[in-house]
Amino acid sequence: MRVTQQDIARLADVSQATVSRVLAGDARVEDDKRDRVLRVIKQSNYRPDVRAQALRRRRTSLVGLVLKRPDGGLKDDPFYSALISEITAVLSKSHYHLCLDVAADSSSQTGVYDELLRTRRVDGLILVEPETEDQRLHKLQDDRFPFVVIGNPRTSVMHSVDNDNVLAARIATQHLVENGYRRIGFLGGPAGVAVSEDRVTGYRMVMAEHGLTPRVWTSDFGFASASAASRPVLDSADRPDALVVLDDFMAMGVARTARQLGLALPGDLGLVSFNDSSLCELVDGGITSVNMNFEQLVQESCRKLIQIIESKVPPVPSRLVIPCALMSRGSSRRPLGVAR
Amino acid sequence: MRVTQQDIARLADVSQATVSRVLAGDARVEDDKRDRVLRVIKQSNYRPDVRAQALRRRRTSLVGLVLKRPDGGLKDDPFYSALISEITAVLSKSHYHLCLDVAADSSSQTGVYDELLRTRRVDGLILVEPETEDQRLHKLQDDRFPFVVIGNPRTSVMHSVDNDNVLAARIATQHLVENGYRRIGFLGGPAGVAVSEDRVTGYRMVMAEHGLTPRVWTSDFGFASASAASRPVLDSADRPDALVVLDDFMAMGVARTARQLGLALPGDLGLVSFNDSSLCELVDGGITSVNMNFEQLVQESCRKLIQIIESKVPPVPSRLVIPCALMSRGSSRRPLGVAR
């Protein structure tokens, strides 16, 4: 049978309330009683029942995270692994746990969120790059339910943590310009993706500053899509001499197409992408990539959420932006024959 | 304020007990009362409080999963993404959720498990490839705590689901033999890893059947380690003409080293690995890989665990083995000049 505070109380000859106080670290408990209680607790191997605590404290110590599941696309995206790993690491330090669900599509995603919070299963939520006009956001705000957005929430004001995507794209583009590239293009993701649009913005800024003509193409996410989408781009007369690509997976696709077309990296095509994942090492010479500092991004998100849950933060929506840094590799080196 | 069964009861002019019965689908409730209750529930947007349910039912409807975190190695391993995605998909169908933690090392992993189950936070556990003499296993069995092992538990009898790793290695090796390779080697993982050892077994069996001499090398996990470990192997006089490699990431590393040494795939070196991840498409020509049927593996694990939790299964330990299938790609094609 399970050991409860009642049992501890009986053995230590105190009341159950006192046991509870000892566990809560209440200072006003006589030392000898505290010692007795602590000794019995240690002997009996007692651990509080989180289910009862949750009911009484009105806290489950669980944080919810719901991920999209685009046709098994989650399967190979290392981004999610990094996300989850960091989240749990930060949460455990504050004695929280992660309750994870994966929804097939966006609407069922909303359903899962609703389920998690209305049944009081979780104390707060982390939303990853919600769509621009996401109903959830307004619902959550109306309910005053604790949550934090990872990404650019765009519309109303709320707690959020984001990469500095404009800066990242500026750094990437500037890097190519400095290495002598001029006909620089941008291969982004589907329309409506905030990350992509922010990076396009940064790209256009730098191009404009140098009097260069921006050219933007789009592609679906993933290796295969980007590989296919980049073929007409690279296989044309006025092909760009460099590309800024939305993420490493897509850059791998571009690299393969370039190789198939006989284009050398970085000689015939400069390449810079984002995320700095280990994939970048897989291509000979490596792919230059902007490290977005995911660890920090996620850490800050969790810390902020916990602060909100524990009401340690005023209900003033705050937006935090995480810096980034270029990781230079072979794919963007100065092409031969270009003077410094 | 939150809506409770008490509120529903008042509005529908019945007792709270009756509301509970209606929600539980109890047949012996008068129809008109049931209708009144259901109408009020719908109007008031009531949802039960899982915290109270957990305390009363002695069930949290949470399943625990703890992953190892080998120095950020989790970060890029798509295996974990697939694992998590499948687990949550199956669980949600049975109204369970996943409680996920990531532990830095093996001992803290034990601690996290202990925490999850002793505080009654989860109803059951999924253990992924536990080490051979894992203390957890015995503890859990002694406590009669519901759990299921993914992988080969080796020692005592318990509920487990595993890939057919011996068969997978047989298929891979046989495939290479049939394509004319003879000096076939095996590049495995660190000692003590059950998956690796089982695959070595299958490899040795086929080699013996054909009167060929087996040669086994080991390497740490990951792209970089395998790349380094394969260098002396491939850069020697009696290098193998084909390698069976423990997983796709490691195979990518081998492929890079081969490329750097000027060895052509599959002409100079045949390559077969396991998992059939999307990485296999990244190399020109593709890497032949054995698909281990992860989805099914995970699905069966979850189903079994839920059955155990809900006592729908007798406490007779069962071991289920999932089949696998070869996905042939360029890296293992019949070398030129080899007659059929």
Next chain:
DNA sequence: GTCGTCCGTGAATACGTATGCACGTATTCG
């Protein structure tokens, strides 16, 4: 008509913890 059986229902209780309240004792201050 009486007795027994069955069924629907509400009252009461339990799950294990946290906490407001009250009581008794020890301490301090006028």
Next chain:
DNA sequence: CGAATACGTGCATACGTATTCACGGACGAC
């Protein structure tokens, strides 16, 4: 030295749900 204050402790209760128990009425059998 009496009154006021502070402190440590136990009692009782609440959190929201599920379930047992008992009660009252309906119904059937004789």
